Amino acid sequence: MKERPILFTGPMVRAILEGRKTVTRRAIKPPPDFLGSMADPTTPFKTLGAGLHGQIVCPYGQLGDRLWVRESWAADAQVDAVAPRDLSQGEPILYLADGGARQTGCSMITPGKARPSIHMPRWVSRILLEIVSVRVERLQDGDGETAFESRYIAEGINRIHHGDGEYYYHAFESEPGPGNWIDPFDAWRELWVSVNGVDSWATNPWVWVVEFKRLEVAHG
Known part of the structure; x- marks a missing residue:
């Protein structure tokens, strides 16, 4: 079992917390030649299950692996000049998606600058997901069905x-x-x-379809 980070926007973080989001689709970049042309929707690779997809390994993980969510956040204004990697793990954290807070003894005095999800350290993450299914398909599969x-x-x-x-x-x-x-x-x-x-929609790319369940809300 491995853990990897994954980025989500604020609306998608709220959807996960509310139990409405249990799957994410991410474009395969670059798509290998053996997946077939954009005009060929019959390629059998799109229906493969978890694990090795032909010669592709999903960068988000496989069945049973875990994803820790990176989202927009803020620490206290008094540490705005401190890089994320140098913050004390006792710092209070504000999660911008829904106003949730992480406090481990210290209270936030004034919320600081918004920090992008890509700069969220592992210890700040409050959402842990477990992958329950991985497959490959075309983005527009299922249109009208x-x-x-x-x-x-x-x-x-x-x-x-x-x-x-x-x-x-x-x-x-x-x-x-x-x-x-x-x-x-x-x-x-x-x-x-x-x-x-x-x-990206018009080209109808091949995508990873990663289904997951939320294991825990670590903080907040």
Whole structure:
């Protein structure tokens, strides 16, 4: 069993904490030649299970491995000039996604500067995930197939009842209004584009599909 870091945005951190997000898709970079061309959706590698995918090893880990989440955070303003690697592990921490706090004896006086997720040390991380499945597929697999509804809801999109007997889907937390989608696939597309850009959607890349369960909230 290995542990690796993984980055998530604030909305996705909240989705994990609320139990709405149990899967993440990440583009395979660069895609090996043996996966087939963009125009060939029949390549058998897309249905392989956990482990070695042909000649590809998933950089996020395999079944049973763990991922510790890196997210945006802040320490006290009085240590703003201190690099993350030099902070005392007794420092109070503020998690910007939801305002959660880590305190181990010291209280935060004034929240300091926002620190990016990439600079989060292991001891600051409050979310630990265990990988339960890894597979390879094309990004747009399942478009228009209602049987695939749950797989995109599991990406952390919101299912909101609008009071008219209908449910709509949102890429982000929101009240009824602009951004409503009847098909969860459309909400998932909006979410992907917001993070990776329109071009990444249009090329329909091969992606790692990493399913996970949250083991613990270490702090907060």
